[in-house]
Amino acid sequence: MPVGLVVVSHSRALADAAVVLARGMLPGRELAVEVAAGDVDGGLGTDATAIAEAVTAADSGDGVVVLMDLGSAVLSAETALELLDDDVRERVVLSPAPLVEGLIGAAVTAAAGAARTQVAAEALRGLAPKQAHLSGGPAVGGG
């Protein structure tokens, strides 16, 4: 089974749309992508217990890479690790990658059957194509 992915965001709509975008890169391929986003009332917020449940649901034994937006999403993702059983926790990677770019890199790699360290590395490299492309263009200031 491929590595599973979890998307953590303050916004359910943002997370769902990011997953739709990523799945668009995976025609005909299976991939477990779970979402833990929004607060208990459907507003903006994050919930470590929901993240822990999403990780458990996404894990088929080969581990999970968690992508997240920022701020309390990071703190909640780390807190979720404390709520997981030791054996599951060892199979989870919290990715510092940017959410959208990282998720797409991770989804394509995971669906191709890569191990979670490779999936996490590809997520982290998610910004590289855009940076390479735009930094090669005409100078727009900065240094």
Next chain:
Amino acid sequence: MGRASAHPGAALGCLTVADTVDGAALTAWVQEFARLVHEQRDALTELDAAIGDADHGTNLDRGLAAAVSALDTEAPADPAAVLKAVATTLIRTVGGASGPLYGTFFLRASSALGEGDGAALAVAMRAGLEGVAARGKAEPGDKTMLDALGPACDALDEALTANRPLDEALRAAAEGAARGRDATVPMVARKGRASYLGERSAGHQDPGATSATMLMEAAATALAGRG
């Protein structure tokens, strides 16, 4: 398990810090914390509006109301279970950064809580403080709740080491927290949304340090007379 209406120390007429911090005492602490936050909800949110995202009061009020309600329903049997139930409820219901931060405080305090006396409470609070520091990757002076919790735990340890009774020690802890809270005003925020403001965050009291002071004031009020 009944409420701690009487204990051996009181019966003997001597002030000890032993056998006083049971599940009922911890429940009373959380109830008092919830009451203070509810009362000051708008003030907390106003502080957060100045440098944060204007949700600290409403988020924490919602989380603590849920925690009080969970303790009412579940009535956990032992003191560590009380703190654990508070932790998981806050994590689930707060939504903002104070959820995982206060959640981690109570989670680590729950794990570290030994036999229910004052010294055990101090150890649990110190473990909670260290959990908050680790979770937020914050240091003293970053203009966070740590700036209130740190001086509070230091004052609590110092008072207990000097063999002062628990209620006095907790009063000293609350005063330490308040001094630490006041000291956040000139600080420049280095964590959270406020850190984007840089120098412009100076001149505002930190909302996290303000609610953390309420946590310590609640302990001093709710646990008074128990040691």
